[in-house]
Every structure is written in structure tokens, then in C-alpha cells.
Amino acid sequence: MEVTGKIRLVRQAEGMAQTAFANEVGINIGTLRNYEQGRTKVNIDELAKITTHPRFKKYTLWLMTGDTAPEAGQISPEIEQERRDDSA
Numbered sequence: 075m076e077v078t079g080k081i082r083l084v085r086q087a088e089g090m091a092q093t094a095f096a097n098e099v100g101i102n103i104g105t106l107r108n109y110e111q112g113r114t115k116v117n118i119d120e121l122a123k124i125t126t127h128p129r130f131k132k133y134t135l136w137l138m139t140g141d142t143a144p145e146a147g148q149i150s151p152e153i154e155q156e157r158r159d160d161s162a
Contacts, residue, residue, distance in 0.1 A: 075140070076112065077109075077116045077121065077137060078109045078110060078111075078112050078114075078115070078116055079110075079112070080133075080136070080137050080151075081106070081109055081110060081116070081124065081137070082109075082110040083150075083151040084124070084130060084133050084137070084151055085110075086151065087151030087152075087154040087155050087158075088129070088130075088154070089158075092106055092107060092110070098127065098129065099123045099124050099127050099130070100123050101120050101123060101124075105117075105120065121137070124137070125137060125138070131147075132147055132148060132149050132154075133148075133149065133150070133151070134148065135148035136148065136149065136150040136151075
């Protein structure tokens, strides 16, 4: 899966609208929409805004490699969704 699709999954796992996510990480909403629709490749500076943001750091390994390391706090959106479902 491309990073662009992964960004969408992260946003959805966090229960955020595109506007809220874009504002949270400091990305232009149009840029985020282009990423999520696969129109544009992710700029490394924009990716860094997501992977270094305290709320989204837990997805860094998954965004970059597709791997997870829950013991190190590195999860995927699926793991986050399971956590949310279990706590509901």
C-alpha cells in the first residue's frame, strides 16, 4: 500500500475528518486531499509533520515500512481500531 493510502487509514483510525487532521499536523487541506486520492506523492517534509507529531508517532514504523512493533509503541491503524472497539 502506498503511503498516501496509509495516511487516510491513520486519519480514519483516529476518527478525524480531513480538515481536522490537516489542521492538527499543519498540512494544507488540498494537499492532504491530493495525497489521499493518490494524485500526488507525499512530500518528505509533509510526512515528517505526521510522523513527528505526538498523536501520530505511534504509526511511524507502519507508515514507513508496513511493519509494527507494539512492544515499542509502534502500531497500525488496525491495531488502534481494535483498541477502540475493545474499550467501547
